[in-house]
Amino acid sequence: xxxxxxxxxxxxxxxxxxxxxxxxxxxxxxxxxxxxxxxxxxxxxxxxxxxxxxxxxxxxxxxxxxxxxxxxxxxxxxxxxxxxxxxxxxxxxxxxxxxxxxxxxxxxxxxxxxxxxxxxxxxxxxxxxxxxxxxxxxxxxxxxxxxxxxxxxxxxxxxxxxxxxxxxxxxxxxxxxxxxxxxxxxxxxxxxxxxxxxxxxxxxxxxxxxxxxxxxxxxxxxxxxxxxxxxxxxxxxxxxxxxxxxxxxxxxxxxx
Amino acid sequence: xxxxxxxxxxxxxxxxxxxxxxxxxxxxxxxxxxxxxxxxxxxxxxxxxxxxxxxxxxxxxxxxxxxxxxxxxxxxxxxxxxxxxxxxxxxxxxxxxxxxxxxxxxxxxxxxxxxxxxxxxxxxxxxxxxxxxxxxxxxxxxxxxxxxxxxxxxxxxxxxxxxxxxxxxxxxxxxxxxxxxxxxxxxxxxxxxxxxxxxxxxxxxxxxxxxxxxxxxxxxxxxxxxxxxxxxxxxxxxxxxxxxxxxxxxxxxxxxxxxxxxxxxxxxxxxxxxxxxxxxxxxxxxxxxxxxxxxxxxxxxxxxxxxxxxxxxxxxxxxxxxxxxxxxxxxxxxxxxxxxxxxxxxxxxxxxxxxxxxxxxxxxxxxxxxxxxxxxxxxxxxxx
Ligand code: SF4
Ligand code: SF4
Numbered sequence: 001x002x003x004x005x006x007x008x009x010x011x012x013x014x015x016x017x018x019x020x021x022x023x024x025x026x027x028x029x030x031x032x033x034x035x036x037x038x039x040x041x042x043x044x045x046x047x048x049x050x051x052x053x054x055x056x057x058x059x060x061x062x063x064x065x066x067x068x069x070x071x072x073x074x075x076x077x078x079x080x081x082x083x084x085x086x087x088x089x090x091x092x093x094x095x096x097x098x099x100x101x102x103x104x105x106x107x108x109x110x111x112x113x114x115x116x117x118x119x120x121x122x123x124x125x126x127x128x129x130x131x132x133x134x135x136x137x138x139x140x141x142x143x144x145x146x147x148x149x150x151x152x153x154x155x156x157x158x159x160x161x162x163x164x165x166x167x168x169x170x171x172x173x174x175x176x177x178x179x180x181x182x183x184x185x186x187x188x189x190x191x192x193x194x195x196x197x198x199x200x201x202x203x204x205x206x207x208x209x210x211x212x213x214x215x216x217x218x219x220x221x222x223x224x225x226x227x228x229x230x231x232x233x234x235x236x237x238x239x240x241x242x243x244x245x246x247x248x249x250x251x252x253x254x255x256x
Numbered sequence: 257x258x259x260x261x262x263x264x265x266x267x268x269x270x271x272x273x274x275x276x277x278x279x280x281x282x283x284x285x286x287x288x289x290x291x292x293x294x295x296x297x298x299x300x301x302x303x304x305x306x307x308x309x310x311x312x313x314x315x316x317x318x319x320x321x322x323x324x325x326x327x328x329x330x331x332x333x334x335x336x337x338x339x340x341x342x343x344x345x346x347x348x349x350x351x352x353x354x355x356x357x358x359x360x361x362x363x364x365x366x367x368x369x370x371x372x373x374x375x376x377x378x379x380x381x382x383x384x385x386x387x388x389x390x391x392x393x394x395x396x397x398x399x400x401x402x403x404x405x406x407x408x409x410x411x412x413x414x415x416x417x418x419x420x421x422x423x424x425x426x427x428x429x430x431x432x433x434x435x436x437x438x439x440x441x442x443x444x445x446x447x448x449x450x451x452x453x454x455x456x457x458x459x460x461x462x463x464x465x466x467x468x469x470x471x472x473x474x475x476x477x478x479x480x481x482x483x484x485x486x487x488x489x490x491x492x493x494x495x496x497x498x499x500x501x502x503x504x505x506x507x508x509x510x511x512x513x514x515x516x517x518x519x520x521x522x523x524x525x526x527x528x529x530x531x532x533x534x535x536x537x538x539x540x541x542x543x544x545x546x547x548x549x550x551x552x553x554x555x556x557x558x559x560x561x562x563x564x565x566x567x568x569x570x571x572x573x574x575x576x577x578x579x580x581x582x583x584x585x586x587x588x589x590x591x592x593x594x595x596x597x598x599x600x601x602x603x604x605x606x607x608x609x610x611x612x613x614x615x616x617x618x619x620x621x622x623x624x625x626x627x628x629x630x631x632x633x634x635x636x637x638x639x640x
Contacts, residue, residue, distance in 0.1 A: 058626055076634040100627065112638050117631055119617055120624040 004252065005050035006244025008078065009037050009059030012098035012126065012211065015241035016044050019249050021256075023085065028238060033059070038066045052252070054244040058099065073247060075240050076104055076115050082243030083207045084110035086233045092201045094193055094222065094230075095239070096212035098126045103196035116196040123159045124192030126212045131161060132185045135168050136178055143182055144215035150183035159188065183217065190221040197226060205229040209239040259487055262452045262475060269451060271458035272313075272506075276348055278459065282308045283352055288411045291353035291376075293338060294361055295528040295556050296383055298400050298549050299462075300538065302357075304415040304423040305407055309462050312356070313347035314338040315506025317620035327368065332590045333619040334503065335364045342372050350376070355410050357403065359383045361560040362593055379406040387554040387561050397550040404546070420545040424538045426465025433472040434460055434534035440479045441523045442578045445488040446496075447479055450512045450522035453530065454505075461533055495520040495636050498580035500571065500601065502588040503529040507620035511586050514625065518632045524578045526571070527586070532556070535570070559593035567597070568604050575609050581639050582612045584632070589619040612638055 003026055008015045010033060018027035029044050037059040045053075054071045055063040056078040064070050079095045084106065093104040101124050105114040122128045133143035154176065158164040164185065171181050189212075197206060206228050212218055213236035223230040233239060267274035282289065290302060291312045302309045319340025320333060326343070327336055341347035350356075355377040358369040372378055381399040384392035404415055437456060440447040456475065460468050482488070497520050504511060504527055512522050526532055538552040557567035571583075583605045587594045595617065602613040614635045618624055 058630070061626070061629070074630050074634040074637060076630070077637045100630070112634065114612075114638075115631075115634055117627065117634075120627055 002051040002252065003049065004245050004248035005045070005048065005053045006078070006241040006246070006248065007041060007045070007053060007055050007057075007063065008075070008238070008240035008244065009033065009041060009055060009057040009063055010098050010211075010240075011058055011100075012130075013237065014040055014044065014057075014059075015238045016048060017238055017241040017245045018048055018050055019242070019245040021249050021253050023246050023249050025242070028235075028241075030237070038062055042066075052248050054248045056240050056244045071248070073244060075100070076102055076117070077112055078240040078243035078247070079209050080104055080106055080110065080112050080243065081246050082239030082241075083209055083233065085242065085246055086239075087205075087207050087231060090207045090231075091204045092197060092206045092228075094197055094206050094208050094213075095210040096124070096126060096189075096193065096208075096218070097210040097237075098130075101125050101193060101196065101210075101212075103193070103200045105200040114200045116199050118192070118196075122161045123164070124189050126210070128161050128164075128189060129185070129212065129215065129218075132164065132168065132182075135165060136172075136182055138178075138182065144186070144217040146179045147182035147186040147217040148220060150177065150179040152177075152180055152183075153187065154180040154184040156181075156184040156188045159192070164188065186215075186217045186221055190218060190225055193218075193222060194225050197222075203228075205231050208232045209236045211237040213237075259482075259489070262448070262478065263455065263471075268455060271455045274455070275311075275459055275462065278463070279308070279310055279349060279352060288354055288413070289349075289352045290407065290411075291350055291356040293356075293365070294359050295533060295558065296359045296361065296381070296553055297357045298403065298553060300423040300427050300549055301400060301404060301415060301420060301546070302407070303427070303464050304419040305404075305411065305413045307407060307411055307413065309357075310349040310353060311458075311461055312338060312349050312353070313341045313506075314503075315508055315620070316341075317507045319344050319346060320620065326371065330590055331364050332362075332502075332588050333508075334588055334591075335368050337506075337620065339368050339371065342375055355379065355407075357381070360385075361558065362591070364590075377410060379403060383560070384554070385561055388563070392554055393547065393550055396554055397544075397547045400546050400550050400553075417545055420549070421541065423464075424545055424548065425540055426469075428465075428537055428540065430460065430463075430465040430468045430472070431534040431537070433469060433476070435531070436476060437472060437479070438524070438531050438534075440483075443483070443488070444496075444579065445490050445492050445494060446521055446523055447482050447488050449489045450516070450525060453522075453525055454509070454512075457525075457530060457533065458505075490519075490521045495582060495639050496523045496578070496580045497521065498524045498526060498571075498574060498578060498583045499530075499586055500526045500583060501586040501598070502591050502594050503527050504586055505529050507622070508586070508588070508618070510622060510625060511584070511616060511618070511628070514629050514632050515584065518629065518636055520582075520632065520636060523580055524574050526574055528558075531574070532570075559591075559597045564597060567601065568608075571601070571605065572608065575605075575611065580611065582614065582635055584635070585613065585615045587615060587617045589617055 060072040261268040323336040323340035539548040
């Protein structure tokens with residue numbers, strides 16, 4: 001039996017998903033990207049037999065150069081495919097990863113119709129949350145929980161990471177509540193995400209994928225701000241790798 | 257497919273060096289040179305006085321740090337680059353120019369011109385920004401007359417209605433041949449690529465009809481040969497892209513390069529660095545040739561105009577002719593005019609033509625190439 005691997009090389013983590021021709025997940029591995037994505041990728045690939053491989057994520061270009069037989073697709077198409085396999089009727093996807101955030105609208109067939117993606121800055125991405133969590137002395141897992149727990153909304157006005165950092169410093173100096181600052185920072189990410197979602201689609205539930213979907217506060221605030229249901233797949237960070245693998249499997253079954 | 261370079265003069269792919277040689281030729285003959293920055297500089301009037309217009313450098317990231325010592329960093333890269341070249345004295349075209357022609361297009365440029373005026377004689381034309389008002393034509397005509405006065409005084413030369421009329425007719429002929437040249441990109445798959453369009457456009461802009469027409473004749477012949485031999489770029493399946501928005505050149509060419517690397521073909525570069533510079537026709541044999549020039553320039557669909565509905569109708573014409581599969585709107589960081597207008601353009605392209613639309617906001621640096629590549633590839637995946 002042939003198996004198909006999808007690898008998502010992101011700025012923070014690498015995910016590898018292997019599926020069979022019916023699309024059943026056979027294997028899943030996640031690792032930190034580190035400073036040398038290709039070595040990391042080769043290391044996890046070494047232990048996982050596969051017949052074909054499809055790379056996605058910001059490191060896909062590198063991967064394609066390093067491995068001749070690799071094919072590539074964008075994170076946008078990959079996440080869409082992954083999400084549709086779990087929520088077949090999905091129309092709107094929010095994908096926030098380490099360095100990029102995207103809003104994707106799908107048509108009836110589950111194909112990408114329209115998308116929005118952040119420009120180069122880190123505001124509104126996982127990177128932003130990570131930097132801010134560190135500033136406030138939270139681990140990334142604690143950060144979302146603490147923000148969810150805050151009593152009041154506090155607003156952070158700077159969109160830029162660097163300016164937001166100094167805003168946080170001065171809030172700390174003023175003795176503001178750490179949880180409330182955390183919530184303010186989450187709100188600023190949500191403001192950006194909501195704007196992107198509104199530009200691509202205005203109706204129906206939103207499927208939240210990518211690593212940041214594990215953050216309960218972002219999820220709750222998006223739903224609150226847009227008045228739409230937010231669905232999070234189990235292991236949202238692997239949607240890209242899953243989508244890539246499924247697209248390979250599909251191609252193979254079509255040519256059978 | 258290995259395609260023979262179009263001009264084959266050793267400068268293909270390096271249009272700035274080609275134009276530099278061309279300008280040096282003029283300088284050696286003692287011809288006066290005037291620097292221009294913008295599509296609103298009335299080159300027919302300049303030709304009519306025996307002056308040679310030269311487009312000043314504005315597309316490299318190299319001089320931006322120097323500019324940022326004086327200009328705010330969050331300004332459009334085109335303005336920063338232009339000014340950086342002036343400060344560093346590294347734009348050869350600027351050094352050759354005896355004076356600069358400027359227009360009140362966007363605020364950033366207007367203010368930069370005030371600084372540049374301390375370096376070289378600079379004449380600002382007050383551009384009416386409501387082109388549909390009845391007074392606009394009168395006012396712009398007056399501004400062109402004033403420019404004429406400035407040039408006559410600075411260069412000790414004269415224009416007459418007769419020399420202006422001749423320049424108009426020659427530019428009309430040059431521009432109509434340029435449009436014929438771009439027609440080869442309308443063929444499916446296209447017979448010219450973005451680099452060739454950029455190369456030829458770069459030279460054609462400052463050149464007179466007399467200089468350009470014979471060259472264009474040979475180029476069109478070469479292109480007819482390509483058609484006969486079935487030479488073309490890409491394949492019939494390659495996505496065809498119309499690139500609209502801010503001027504594109506130098507380091508901003510990354511947008512064209514990424515489109516090409518992703519398997520797409522730029523079939524219309526619609527900007528002042530592309531086909532826009534050669535559109536429209538100036539009315540010939542009118543009693544007031546300066547007014548005829550004014551009329552044509554007011555029709556330029558630049559985002560500094562309001563309203564700018566001509567941008568939409570000209571997009572429609574281009575879409576019908578060049579049959580793109582998608583529209584990419586290239587907006588330089590901090591260019592509010594084109595950035596705000598992008599929303600309208602996106603809606604229009606989608607609703608009227610059913611085409612996918614993608615706005616790319618970027619500057620001259622290369623650190624966002626990965627993101628741009630993802631956006632362009634995702635756009636092509638939508639088409640595929
Ligand atoms: S886009 Fe507008 S302001 Fe810029 S060169 Fe063209 S006409 Fe001038
Ligand atoms: S790109 Fe925009 S901001 Fe920059 S000079 Fe042109 S009109 Fe002005």
